[in-house]
Amino acid sequence: MKKFSKYIVLFVAAIAVSSCDDYLDITPVGRVIPETLDQYRAVLTRGYDAYPEHKSLTAVRTDELTMNEFGDEINLFKDIYIWKDANPDRSTITFHYQDLYTVIFYTNVIINDASSKLADSPEKNQLIGEAHALRALAYFDLINLFGKPYNATTAASDKGVPLALQVDLEQVFVPKSVEVIYNQIISDTNKAEELINLNSQPTGKNYRFSKVALYSLESRIYLYQQQWQKSFDAANKALVINNTLVDLKATPVLATKYNSVESVLALEDGYINGLKLTSYASSDLINSYNKTSDLRFPLYFVASGSRFRIQKGANDEQKCSFRTSELYLTKAETSLKLNNISDAKTTVLSFIKNRYTAAAYTQLESDVNGMNAVDLTNFILEERHREFAVEGHRWFDLRRTSQKQIVHTFDGDSYTLIQNDPRYTIIYPSNARLNNPNL
Template sequence: MKKFSKYIVLFVTAIAVTSCDDYLDITPVGRVMPETLEQYRAVLTQGYITYPEHKSLTALRTDELTMNEFADEINVYKDIYIWKDTNPDRITTTFQYQDLYSAIFYTNVIINEATPKLAVSEERNQLIGEAYALRAMAYFDLVNLFGKPYNAATAASDKGVPLALEIDLEQAFVPQSVEVIYNQIISDTQEAKKLINLNTQTAGKNYRFSKAALYSLESRIYLYQQQWQKSLDAANNALAINNNLVDLKATSVFATKYDSKESILALEDGYINGLKGTSYASPDLIAAYSKTTDLRFPLYFLASGSRYRIQKGGNDDQKCSFRTSELYLTKAETSLQLNNISDAKTTVLSFIKNRYTAAAYTQLEIDVNGMNTADLTNFILEERRREFAVEGQRWFDLRRTSQKQIVHTFNGEDFTLMQNDPRYTIIYPANARLNNPNL
């Protein structure tokens, strides 16, 4: 293993896992050599399985949670909670940098090996298209964890993450700029659009990319780049396939469930069980809701003494990466940024009608229609906060918007993340830095 010591440990886990599959022949340079469409599908399925639940950890860094200081696993999470990224406790869990690159390894196998080897068919195209889409999503998450927030004026010089597009363990993994990574992400989504031919995936298989999921990813990418029209167009493309919303007045059910009418891509758990036992909803998060008129409040939260437990997440049936709610709120935000305040109001009202009591909506409709641009912007962002609580969206929304000051209290001591704090960009995990001096 010495020859890998100067490189990032990207693919070791992937090779270790796949080598036990009897149809995979791992050559000395670590190349996976499946032959059939079914075997390549199994490789990509492993890529989906490998995709980590890192977004749960981002919730610790936000204003969404407060910690249970007496929980058994508190030391696993506390240094993330207090933003102690330099020299954290050795038992602190780390952001899954390597797992994201392991998922990329599997996509590279499909893109580089299956493309020339498999006969052209709809199934083959769908498979390769999914690989491009999953690779785009992995790099999008990597650059939004470990790279600076996208800024068109500085992206060409801002440090991003290493780019690995080939199956080559000997290459030097040097971080590329944020601009280079975003260009690759967009290139991958464009390739995926040429190949993916399923509008949707059936429940149970909707951890896989479809056209609706790809458009949703594309809309999120362009939103973070502040390319408002492109983000709006992609959201509309996804909504043309699925525009269903769960009406909480009719049924109190999590819209995050994989078989929900809102589900588009059911891959990630935004709030894992390990965190459920060590955290509560923060007072800030609870204060964001009307306890009596917001129908999400009794669904999302359960009183526990003077605090509230969070009921979302922690179950396989609540895997959720993209759902239609995000498309509505993205459409509202981008319409407003494009100075179409009428469309923004219509869109956000069509969404919140499904989230509040009928009486509350009547008043909200009046309020929203009377809002100016600044007030409506704030209302849309607060709706994102309420709707996507502990789904892994809050940290990224804070990074791309206000980067506000946050104070966490632990064992009677206050810890502060200042506004525009450099720690809004997470440093590479220690084991990655140890194995790759280029980082």
């Protein structure tokens, strides 16, 4: 087998990525062999930097947006918006299948080469632990884009994505089951737990994994697997390190900023500039807020005629993969699933106290305390809908819960994603299928 370690390229020598007969072809330009901790850190930094902005594309498929049919870049998004996956227009942006495997390439370099080359040290452990965590995140996103939603009864047979753990040109990339991929994700997070030794990263370096970011990832993974206790425990471990919420009554600022007190991992932009200029908030999204008492509304939206533009995202300050708000809402949801409705109410109230006017909270406190389990579940999910608007959560949340029917209108025609539609699982991009018949 040909190994690529001798070809690893740092920032001083670019790596060009393009399709090949398997799933990606990495053409080395220069042959700088990493030997030192700093050089391997530069390789992993390149991996972080390569993490794609795929979450914006998932938002186009949800009930969060309506498209500006006269936008300059509408052709990039139209076929995603109408769920025309099988034969989209050539100008349509492709979901970032290959880009996520590029990230995995970089993490494989660290995991397979740095372990044997570097002397033992806390910094080495931190580096390799981050690589395991980043690889877990990439596979988690891949399986939730291109694999069926996790179902314990069918995961062993449900088709997933290829598994690449070595830097190996001759490997045949055949999709593994959803179960195999999730098992690898959990294996990586377990290894990362052994190695990562920083509780949190300093502002400016918080695109890197830390313990609090790793626990947040684990909480999300187990939530999607419906392993409620494990998700609850991981959320609690993260909250021990950072449980700070922005109180919008006192500080009316977006909590998605990388320097926010809520920031846990500031890696991804959930709403890219091209999409921001081509879309508006949907009526479904706007109507989910109380416009006078929900303090998020004037922060998230600005009126544009009869419609609303979204003020989140589309700048480097708003990099957000995980933040403490998610931990509170996950803890509330899993508490409820564990039949602890009292704790679920306490947790969700401690969160919404920071999001509504004082008068509105007084009424909501009474309402929440009077809710049964079904009503409270719906309230928590709607709080996720409101809190994480266009941050990339909605598509994945719909996949793991109701897979509701969504209707989009474009140029006078209506298009429907029916409930439990097979298109809730995105097909592999055409170029990936063309270059790898195993897909």
